[in-house]
Amino acid sequence: MPEPRHYFSPDPGVASDPREVDVLLDDVTLTLTSDAGVFSHGKLDRATRILLETAPPPPPLGTLLDLGSGYGPIALTLASRSPNARVVAVDVNERAVELTRANAERNGLANVTALSPGDADDIADIAAIYSNPPIRIGKRALHELLQQWLPRLAPGGAAYLVVGKNLGADSLASWLREQGYDVLRLASRGSFRVLEVRRTESA
Template sequence: MSEHYFSPDPAAPDKRSEHSFTIRGTRFDITSSGGVFSHDRLDKGTQVLLKYVIDPPEDGLLVDVGCGWGPIALALATASPNARVLAVDVNERARELTRENAKRARLANIEVATPEEGLAIAKEHGIAGLWSNPPVRIGKDPLHQLLLDWFQYLTGTASIVVSKNLGADSLGSWLQGQGYEVERIGSSGGFRVLDVSAPRPQSLQG
């Protein structure tokens, strides 16, 4: 596989650029760079996700898996200033940019972590809410494993966005087959937004 934004240490030049985006009604001035996902724009899938998601829980651990330069983490932290927001990415440059953009936005409740660090925190505290534009292009099997790794710690709801052309509907069916409750809450521009909840305990069903 050629290098992509999910490379841990991208070889693309670290050429910084400044941008301004309105994210869920709040304007952010951010820094981005080559070698990270959607480095010069607010990705369409992320826009669709942020259009349809409901407000996250007010507190607890909120997670952005595959944070890139940080738009989803910024949205989570702004919506829930009393929550602990965990921005996770395998890409070292993405983590650095998210850290810088959180500081620039004066959002002290954002914590940046590698996937391994983040999963350890999630295991300890549980995940009250998760928003993600996941890295579908890593391949079906790695994507399935990534989602299972995180969703096992869900105490609340995960909201993810996936392109219909990249298997959103089949992914939803697969998650249901794994025992998760899946609801499509929005669809626009070829993207589906899915809400995923852990199955209810058997004693509470029916």
């Protein structure tokens, strides 16, 4: 029997089952297509909604990154809020990348670029990162992912991460501080924390 795949696999390996999702925020309204084998199929994940409702507005210019974009609710919200910024959505899941591209086109958001990690090597000087990170890839893989992307923040840039308390939000914050970052808990809602991560002056 083949080994089961996950939404954080390049090929989810399950039959397509498209479902529409409405993203309804105070300042943004989007209709997106989700699919089986992609994170949060058929709904807007609660943690993602909390991030979009509590994190600061994105910078109006520069490069914004949605790390682990899924079908694109964070990336497309950023693009709607900052139409003059370049929004880059990165996901290892090929189906997720294609969905984000299609959803951006559907919603008329030409400032969104969806990429697999291998196509994103030249992304740097990032003004802000917004992410509901894939905690279930495991602590070591998550740390490697963050070590790959956080150093690409531009001077003065920040990352905004939403993490469940029961999935290690506090231990992740401690680890980030050990890596030389300033970490602030911006919000705590239900079982989720929203963290702001910035380089220290010496980092």
